[in-house]
Amino acid sequence: DAGITQSPRHKVTETGTPVTLRCHQTENHRYMYWYRQDPGHGLRLIHYSYGVKDTDKGEVSDGYSVSRSKTEDFLLTLESATSSQTSVYFCAVQGGVGYGYTFGSGTRLTVV
């Protein structure tokens, strides 16, 4: 267990409002990732980080931004939430067995 905590676990927000999801890890892993899970799409990469202040875009980054000012925290911000961003969001860290990732428990976000 890589000690990953995602907060909040559930959130309902209104269209057009900004939302920030937090991923916190306790084991000093360098690589951190944000994915979203949607039916029929599996897990898709939003943004990732290779270190403090070192981030890059994934395949579905439009409408999202990230920040990593400390090794342990990786924040995902929806700048102006839309209904298409209703999803389950997972944070992951690089580590554990082989090249595998360790995932957090997820944040279920509903945009109304």
Add this chain to the structure above:
Amino acid sequence: DQQVKQNSPSLSVQEGRISILNCDYTNSMFDYFLWYKKYPAEGPTFLISISSIKDKNEDGRFTVFLNKSAKHLSLHIVPSQPGDSAVYFCAASFGNEKLTFGTGTRLTIIP
């Protein structure tokens, strides 16, 4: 463009029998492949992996096979148990870079 595909959204298998989950990929640059298992309301958990230099890897009841010429991998679970009921994702990466996931297969083990 879906680079990793799981064409079976669901699969039902009798307890004790073999479960075979399939995955196809299109990017020949992928050199590492993984399977993850996911229960409802939890994050995916790592199950087993295989490097492109191998064609088989076993871990207890779980075996992953890789056919590079066909760009196909499969996960065999034998014998299948009720606790194996979950969604299974295959994933691929190149050079230990970010993982690309398939769409998942929901496995149901029938007692």
